[in-house]
Amino acid sequence: MNSLSSPTSPRRPWVGPPAEPHQMQIAERVQAQLRPQASPRLKTLEFAGQCLPGRVVGGDFYDxxxxxxxxxxxxxxxxxxxxVPAALMMAALQASIRSHYTLSSSPLTPRIESVNRQFFDCTAAEHYAGLFIGEYEDETRRLRYANCGHVAPLLLRADGSVERLRATGTVLGMFENWRGSLREVTLGHDDTLVLVTDGIIEASDSYEGEFGELRLLSTIMRFRDLDPPGLIRAIARDVRLSCGRRPFDDATIVAARAVGPARTINGGV
Incomplete structure (x- = not known):
């Protein structure tokens, strides 16, 4: 295990040999068993998530x-x-996040700092993780979030404008101490938020190149009137049509749409 004394010294990324088929089957089972079995019920937000299997299994998860x-x-x-290594580290990271929400009522920043420290201490040097974590308030439709080196989620406003929730901090596990900040957005009625892992952005064929953010945004805009599960299916279909085959890497999509009235605070929503 690599232990670093400097909070600014990154671990060295490492790429191991390709996994055997039986290892990929084990990784797929681990990933499938850790998907959310139940979801919170909210008045002002519809949401859904889906993990799309690729030709190799990575460490994607959503919750x-x-x-x-x-x-x-x-x-x-x-x-x-x-x-298997990525799947096991994914399981460990997800369990750590869940335990911090079960056992602690601390604010979001200390939670992230503690999760990062555990992940750094308990994993090998080759593992780190991009993470988006946001806390949504049902009454106010406010989303406080940290983007820890993850693909920037796309927020499509009802008026057609687009906001990118860009990185606010370092990835998890690469540094002993997490450095970052929180940001906040308020979702208006019919705003749509889409989060993806890099398996969506980097899905490619030999002719058209990567699927990319522009195609993703085009798909979101064309199918924005669908509910979150329908929008996820539309994105997955466009990715597969673009690639012409199953993408190499696994990919995960989370979609959410603001619905219903929100409580007014200080004259605004």
Whole structure:
């Protein structure tokens, strides 16, 4: 295990040999068993998630947690690597996040700092993770979030404008101490938020290149009137049509749409 004394010294990424088929089957089972079995019920947000299997299995995961009634933690992560090692590290990271929400009522930043420290201490040097974690308040439709080196989620406003929820901090597990900050957005009625792992962005064929953010945004805009499960299916279909085959890497999509009235605070929503 690599132990670093400097909070600014990164671990060295490492790429191992390709996994054997039976290892990939084990990784797929681990990933499938850890998907959310139940989701919070909210008045102002519809949401869904789906993991799309690729020709190799990586460390993708998503989760919807309910720290208290009327508040939801929306999580999407991607551990580096493929096969059983990545799947096991994904399971460990997800369990750590869940335990921090079950056993602690601390604010979001200390939670992330603690999760990062555990992940750094308990994993080998080759593992790190991009993570988006946001806490959504049902009454106000406010989303406080940290983007830990993850693909920037796309927020399509009802008026057609687009906002990118870019990185606010370092990836998890690469540094002993997490450095970052929180940001906040308020979702308006019919705003759509889409989060993906890099398996969507980097899905490619030999002719058209990567699927990319522009195609993803085009798909979201064409199918924005669908509910979150329908929008996810539309994105998955366009990715497969673009690639002409099953993407190499596994990929995960989370979609959410603001619905219903929100409580007015200080004259605004």
């Amino acid at each position: 919807f947690l309910e720290p208290e009634p009327g508040r939801m933690a929306l999580i999407l992560g991607d551990v580096s690597g493929h096969g």
